[in-house]
Amino acid sequence: MALRVKALESLMVEKGLVDPAALDAIVDHFEHKVGPRNGARVVAKAWSDPAFKARLLADATTAIAELGYAGGQGDHMLVVENTPTTHNLVVCTLCSCYPWPVLGLPPVWYKSAPYRSRAVIDPRGVIAGFGTVLPDEIEVRVWDSTAELRYLVLPERPAGTQGLDEDALAALVTRDGMIGTTRL
Amino acid sequence: MNAPDPLTLPNLPRDEAGPVFAEPWQAQAFALALQLHAQGAFSWPEWADALSERLKAAGPADDGSRYYEHWLAALEDLVTAKALASGPELVARRYAWEDAYRHTAHGRPVELIREL
Structure with a gap:
């Protein structure tokens, strides 16, 4: 596998189709600089700043860009909000479209065929598998990502966090909470 | 990979699925697709199609562990289809x-x- 990648990469570099420095920058960026932390900051800001939250729900792409997270394949974003009566779950049934600029690289299970199919057929079962049993009165909405539109779940702000600042709030936000496989 | 995993630091959301890349070549293959797309070699929907074809061919038993093998195969498909190589x-x-x-x-x- 490694040599197959090397073969392809060296040919593309030679033909001037890619810049090797840009490749290294991408690898470094996604390995070290991007992770669910960016998404956690978006959520923490939405919890603490009602005006930002309103902008985020109205036009997520632009609101997220305010925080400096843009580009890549997260260009068109829609933020879906959990409420006491609704829970949102994100999947990509076709392949593995994922909002990389805010969540980093997708976890292995997100890309697996069982998750991609079960999230649609049995979302409650999938969420239960992650440790959250949703009561019947909570409606589950499943959002199927595409190459053009990626979803981010805005979890509910946990109770008892009134005194916390954005940094402390961001530390409470998990990747799975923003995919919707868990409820914070 | 020997690089420290930033997700194991305290206060950061932990990634229970382990490192996002199992091996360095996977990160290279990932970057190569992004960069070829950024340079206009193919559109993102074209890439999504090529990848989903490969994933579909892998069938429902595929558990995601061979994901980057499919990724690389899809990239080779697209590069040859576009006559880039x-x-x-x-x-x-x-x-x-x-x-x-x-x-x-x-x-x-x-x-x-x-x-x-």
Whole structure:
């Protein structure tokens, strides 16, 4: 596998189709600089700043860009909000479209065929598998990502966090909470 | 990979699925697709199609562990379909790298001896 990648990469570099420095920058960026932390900051800001939250729900792409997270394949974003009566779950049934600029690289299970199919057929079962049993009165909405539109779940702000600042709030936000496989 | 995993730091959301890339070549393949797309070699929907074709062919038993193998195969599909490189060119280059690895003394950087 490694040599197959090397073969392809060296040919593309030679033909001037890619810049090797840009490749290294991408690898470094996604390995070290991007992770669910960016998404956690978006959520923490939405919890603490009602005006930002309103902008985020109205036009997520632009609101997220305010925080400096843009580009890549997260260009068109829609933020879906959990409420006491609704829970949102994100999947990509076709392949593995994922909002990389805010969540980093997708976890292995997100890309697996069982998750991609079960999230649609049995979302409650999938969420239960992650440790959250949703009561019947909570409606589950499943959002199927595409190459053009990626979803981010805005979890509910946990109770008892009134005194916390954005940094402390961001530390409470998990990747799975923003995919919707868990409820914070 | 030997690099420290930032997700294991305290206060950061932990990734219970482990490192996002299991091996360095996966990150390279990932970056290559992004960069070829950024340079306009193909559109993102074209890439999504090529990848979903490969994933579909892998079938429902696929558990995601071979994801980057499908990713690389899809990238090779698209590169050859777009005539950015031919299949024989890719194979020849892979053999050249294998040869270079075999003939490089331990501890020295591996380099291709070009016959260009």
